[in-house]
Amino acid sequence: MSQSAVTRTPVRAAGVAERERPSFGRRTAEVAEKSWRPLALLVVCFAAWWVVAATEMVEAYLVPSPGATLDVILDKPDYLWQHSWVTTYETLIGFVIAVAVGVLSAVLMVASTTVEKTLYPILLFAQVVPKIAIAPLFVVWLGFGIAPKILIAVLIAFFPVVISMVTGLKAVDPEMLQLSATMGARPWQTFLKIRFPASLPHLFSGLKVAVTLAVTGAVVGEFVGANEGLGYVILQANGNLDTPMLFAGLLVMSLIGVVLFALVEIAEKLLLPWHASRRDQGATTTY
Secondary structure (H helix, E strand, O other): OOHHHOOOOOOOOOOEEEOOOOOHHHHHHHHHHHHHHHHHHHHHHHHHHHHHHHOOOOOOOOOOOHHHHHHHHHHOHHHHHHHHHHHHHHHHHHHHHHHHHHHHHHHHHHHOHHHHHHHHHHHHHHHHOOHHHHHHHHHHHHOOOOHHHHHHHHHHHHHHHHHHHHHHHHOOOHHHHHHHHHOOOOHHHHHHHHHHHHHHHHHHHHHHHHHHHHHHHHHHHHHHOOOOOHHHHHHHHHHOOOHHHHHHHHHHHHHHHHHHHHHHHHHHHHHOHHHHHHHHOOOEEEO
16 A cells, blocks of 8 residues: 555644634624623713713703714715825824834844934933924924824824834744754844744734824824814814714724724734734643
8 A cells, every 4th residue: 555545644742632613603702702891881981972962961062962973974974084084094104104114113223232222212202292292393394285194193103113013022032042043043034033923913012002093193183284184174173163073073083093903903813823813712722
């Protein structure tokens, strides 16, 4: 009998049990288990909002009812969509630039102690400066176009990316680095095979924070000077005492942040299945 005709059975390590892939019903139940609490909290918040508006505890021109806010969203979908797209575009461009520059800066800081000691204090100083205070300068320097909004989004989202990436690159097991050096790996090989993959869980934690901050940065830039975007919508509604439109702009802005956060989390699960499985339930279990 030829060797190819022999049926090989998979060898399992002693003490390790393989988990079966969860069924669709089980995955649905897990999603429901994780989602019902925040959904219940949202329902409670909207119910409290409705009660405050219905009982006129606060004047309607200060706090509109959920129905009035929903009517504005349904009556002017094109208007809100146009300005939402502008804010989303500014957010995405600023986020991408912040990630690229932040990752590069983190790599340089980890690779060189001199660069870290030189750059880190400057980054910390730039972070503690209120962006709303320097946003008017960007408008003066760059005009009322899209550039100052993107720049503010970059500045706000940049710091979490750098800090998380530096932490991840430094959190590598020293024994792995010693083993890599013993086996003759070059520095760039060690970086690509060990340091960078090990830093990705930390990086994605920073990205989820950064993408929500980028939304805030774009809106802050629109507050200072713009003729489009959700920040412009909120300012116009505030000036006209149009609180239903103001609340509608806030809700749409929050929705953009939630959607972008969810997209980054989905990317994390797709790119880091080993990390997601180990964090949640794991592909294998020991006993």
